Amino acid sequence: DQQVKQNSPSLSVQEGRISILNCDYTNSMFDYFLWYKKYPAEGPTFLISISSIKDKNEDGRFTVFLNKSAKHLSLHIVPSQPGDSAVYFCAARQGGSEKLVFGKGTKLTVNP
Amino acid sequence: DAGVIQSPRHEVTEMGQEVTLRCKPISGHDYLFWYRQTMMRGLELLIYFNNNVPIDDSGMPEDRFSAKMPNASFSTLKIQPSEPRDSAVYFCASSRKQGRGNTIYFGEGSWLTVV
Numbered sequence: 192d193q194q195v196k197q198n199s200p201s202l203s204v205q206e207g208r209i210s211i212l213n214c215d216y217t218n219s220m221f222d223y224f225l226w227y228k229k230y231p232a233e234g235p236t237f238l239i240s241i242s243s244i245k246d247k248n249e250d251g252r253f254t255v256f257l258n259k260s261a262k263h264l265s266l267h268i269v270p271s272q273p274g275d276s277a278v279y280f281c282a283a284r285q286g287g288s289e290k291l292v293f294g295k296g297t298k299l300t301v302n303p
Numbered sequence: 304d305a306g307v308i309q310s311p312r313h314e315v316t317e318m319g320q321e322v323t324l325r326c327k328p329i330s331g332h333d334y335l336f337w338y339r340q341t342m343m344r345g346l347e348l349l350i351y352f353n354n355n356v357p358i359d360d361s362g363m364p365e366d367r368f369s370a371k372m373p374n375a376s377f378s379t380l381k382i383q384p385s386e387p388r389d390s391a392v393y394f395c396a397s398s399r400k401q402g403r404g405n406t407i408y409f410g411e412g413s414w415l416t417v418v
Binding site: 225227232233234235236237240280289290291292293294295296 | 345347409410
């Protein structure tokens with residue numbers, strides 16, 4: 192029973208265009224959401240996060256949107272760069288718990 | 304600052320052998336997590352510790368898996384006996400509780416192949 196779902200295993204975009212990665216969750220108790228980025232042969236690294244009291248958080252080229260009623264969040268990367276090519280994991284945490292529940296990841300390829 | 308350090312980076316072992324994975328968390332972090340990554344299941348939490356005490360081991364697959372944290376700077380994940388289905392990347396991660404904005408930092412992973 193996957194509580195965090197990333198339904199697109201892969202995404203390919205052109206350099207300079209927008210990348211949109213999607214994530215759905217089922218547990219309404221989740222109150223904090225994160226995106227991690229993973230390069231091959233490396234561990235995941237934190238990218239950006241959002242609290243459930245917000246609907247948008249922006250950090251440079253990266254913006255995360257949260258739609259609580261739809262239990263959906265998305266990560267926008269604008270403009271996309273070849274160095275953004277990686278696997279992106281969506282993660283969620285329930286209030287009172289320190290553990291993160293991850294989706295299976297979406298492999299983003301940004302073509303020059 | 305040194306990140307989370309894991310060893311070995313790669314291990315190939317025969318079915319039935321004991322495997323021990325090691326982790327040194329970031330100094331000052333009081334939470335330690337063991338995750339496993341597979342194609343089928345993605346990143347799944349096996350167990351996590353707070354101040355060296357196991358808090359949630361509900362993700363540990365079965366009795367063949369055990370984890371210890373004898374002190375704040377060292378943890379092990381042991382598989383005995385190992386099976387081919389244990390082949391995966393095992394990540395150790397650590398964090399310092401920061402209220403709601405907790406960020407977990409991962410090591411580079413231990414790639415385990417059981418043949």
